[in-house]
Amino acid sequence: xxxxxxxxxxxxxxxxxxxxxxxxxxxxxxxxxxxxxxxxxxxxxxxxxxxxxxxxxxxxxxxxxxxxxxxxxxxxxxxxxxxxxxxxxxxxxxxxxxxxxxxxxxxxxxxxxxxxxxxxxxxxxxxxxxxxxxxxxxxxxxxxxxxxxxxxxxxxxxxxxxxxxxxxxxxxxxxxxxxxxxxxxxxxxxxxxxxxxxxxxxxxxxxxxxxxxxxxxxxxxxxxxxxxxxxxxxxxxxxxxxxxxxxxxxxxxxxxxxxxxxxxxxxxxxxxxxxxxxxxxxxxxxxxxxxxxxxxxxxxxxxxxxxxxxxxxxxxxxxxxxxxxxxxxxxxxxxxxxxxxxxxxxxxxxxxxxxxxxxxxxxxxxxxxxxxxxxxxxxxxxxxxxx
Numbered sequence: 001x002x003x004x005x006x007x008x009x010x011x012x013x014x015x016x017x018x019x020x021x022x023x024x025x026x027x028x029x030x031x032x033x034x035x036x037x038x039x040x041x042x043x044x045x046x047x048x049x050x051x052x053x054x055x056x057x058x059x060x061x062x063x064x065x066x067x068x069x070x071x072x073x074x075x076x077x078x079x080x081x082x083x084x085x086x087x088x089x090x091x092x093x094x095x096x097x098x099x100x101x102x103x104x105x106x107x108x109x110x111x112x113x114x115x116x117x118x119x120x121x122x123x124x125x126x127x128x129x130x131x132x133x134x135x136x137x138x139x140x141x142x143x144x145x146x147x148x149x150x151x152x153x154x155x156x157x158x159x160x161x162x163x164x165x166x167x168x169x170x171x172x173x174x175x176x177x178x179x180x181x182x183x184x185x186x187x188x189x190x191x192x193x194x195x196x197x198x199x200x201x202x203x204x205x206x207x208x209x210x211x212x213x214x215x216x217x218x219x220x221x222x223x224x225x226x227x228x229x230x231x232x233x234x235x236x237x238x239x240x241x242x243x244x245x246x247x248x249x250x251x252x253x254x255x256x257x258x259x260x261x262x263x264x265x266x267x268x269x270x271x272x273x274x275x276x277x278x279x280x281x282x283x284x285x286x287x288x289x290x291x292x293x294x295x296x297x298x299x300x301x302x303x304x305x306x307x308x309x310x311x312x313x314x315x316x317x318x319x320x321x322x323x324x325x326x327x328x329x330x331x332x333x334x335x336x337x338x339x340x341x342x343x344x345x346x347x348x349x350x351x352x353x354x355x356x357x358x359x360x361x362x363x364x365x366x367x368x369x370x371x372x373x374x375x376x377x378x379x380x381x382x383x384x385x386x387x
Contacts, residue, residue, distance in 0.1 A: 001087040003269045004303050009310045011317060012076060020073075021080045025088065027057055032090035040215030044207050045169055046093050048128075054095055055125030062099055064107055069120035075100075075251075075317055079258055086262025089358060091365070092215030094130075094167040096259070098122070101252050102129030105175055105191060109235040109244050118193070122173065127195075130171035132162040132221055133245075142177065142245060143186045147223065149178035151230065151238075156180070156192060158201075158226040164372070168219025169207050172196045176223070177245065180238040189241035191234040194226060201226040212364030249374065250326035254316055256373045257309050257329040260337040260366075264302050267362045271295070271344040274351075274359075291347060298340045305333045324386050331379035334369035341366050 002008075011017075031053055040046050054060050062077040064070020071077070078100040085091040106118050121127040138144035147160025158178060165171075174194045181188030196202050205220025234244065272295070275285040285291050312329045315321040345352035345359050352359050370376045 001083075001265055001269060003265050003272070004299060004306060006303055006306050009314060011314060012079070012310075017076050017080060020077060021084065024059070024080055024084045027059070028084055028088045028090050032085075032088065032093060034089065037090055037092065037215060040092055044209070044214055045217040046215065048170055050093065051095075051125040051128050051170070053125075055123060059095065060099060060125055061103055061119065061123035064103055064119060064123065068107060068115050069123050070103070070107075071123065075313070078255075079313060082255060082258050083262045086259055087266050089266060089361070091259060091263065092213055094216050096255060097131070097166050098129040100255050101248070102131055102173070102175060104248060104251065105131070105234055105244060108248070109191075109240070111231075111236045113231065114193075114234065114236075118173070127173035128167055128171045129173045129175070130165055130167040131175045131177075132165050133177045134162060134164045136161060136163050142242065143189075145177050145179060145189070147176060147178045148182060149176070149180050149190060149192045149228065149233075151180065154230045156228045156230060156232070158192065158194060158223040158228055160223050162221045162223075163205075163219075164208070165219050165221050166216060168221055169204060169217035174221070175234065177241060180233070180241075184239065186242040187239055189245075190238045191241040191244055192228055193232040193234065194223070194228055195232075199226055199228075210368070212361070212367055214364075246323070250321050250323050251316065253326040253330035253373050253379075254309075254312055254321065256369055257305075257312065257326075257333040260333040260369050261302065261306050261309050263362055263365065264305070264337045264340055267341045267344045267359055268295075268298060268302065270358045270362075271298075271347055274357075275347055278349075278351075280349075285347065294343050294347060298343055301336050301340055305336050309333060324383055327374070327379040327382045330373055331370075331376040331383075334366075334376060337366050337369055 061070035062073045066072035149156040180190040201224040203222040
């Protein structure tokens with residue numbers, strides 16, 4: 001999709017990336033058709049089989065090295081997948097969280113034994129990943145988590161609760177942010193993996209009912225004296241969790257910006273098709289000057305957003321994307337996403353408020369973008385500290 005007519009950066013024009021994008025688009029057409037997405041919405045979850053099909057198709061572990069059990073690509077491949085899902089309205093599938101958030105923690109910080117034990121199973125779809133950060137009393141404040149993982153002998157005992165966990169109903173591989181030494185604050189934070197299959201004391205709460213992103217399972221999780229092997233601390237040592245989180249959050253925030261642009265591009269394409277067909281007062285809606293002005297504003301804002309996100313992608317590929325720039329991308333793009341989709345819904349008139357029109361779903365889905373991954377208010381605080 002190039003509804004904005006913005007040239008792709010050189011690193012996204014390489015033949016292998018273009019061919020990969022085409023193949024991903026075809027796979028989504030086959031496995032995540034509009035009819036399939038409607039079933040996700042009805043069931044508040046994607047089918048478990050879709051994860052296995054993704055593994056069979058080589059769509060899991062895209063940016064992980066082959067020698068570690070991945071597909072040997074890089075962040076561009078993750079971007080291709082996120083974009084295609086957004087363009088085709090299949091972005092309720094939590095595959096990019098699995099690929100571009102969960103797996104990098106294991107690859108960057110895992111011991112050799114942890115990589116060998118987990119990455120191939122995450123790549124095949126045997127394991128579905130989630131990361132449990134947020135708690136009922138601690139949202140963007142990661143230093144305020146209350147969940148504990150206390151070492152007893154050669155294992156850890158995990159106690160606490162998490163909420164708003166993406167992939168929470170299906171995930172059987174959960175990275176839990178926990179305090180291994182509650183007296184040390186952030187320095188006492190560790191990341192510990194809970195493999196939930198057969199784990200006594202682990203419970204899934206309800207599949208949370210949301211105003212948007214309904215096709216993705218989002219859950220409460222409860223840990224009641226869950227015993228976890230000592231070798232499940234990511235990196236092999238306690239107290240590294242907060243640093244690990246801070247180092248990986250820039251990519252998570254860039255992911256959100258990439259997804260925001262893709263969803264808004266789809267909104268523009270849907271809106272253009274609608275206003276060219278819909279008539280009012282004897283002429284097409286697109287022939288009204290107000291419509292043209294609004295669409296010009298939308299295209300301009302989205303063009304600026306895409307160019308900035310492409311710039312951030314280039315920095316990230318070179319290892320130069322800092323937390324502040326990623327925060328700028330996350331907050332600004334998601335604000336713009338909300339603004340332009342609201343404008344495009346207005347151009348649909350009453351039909352924009354009807355769920356059968358894609359713009360209505362895009363409108364609902366956009367709202368959470370300003371909340372997860374760190375609220376936009378937190379993003380502004382991070383940016384302001386550099387002034």
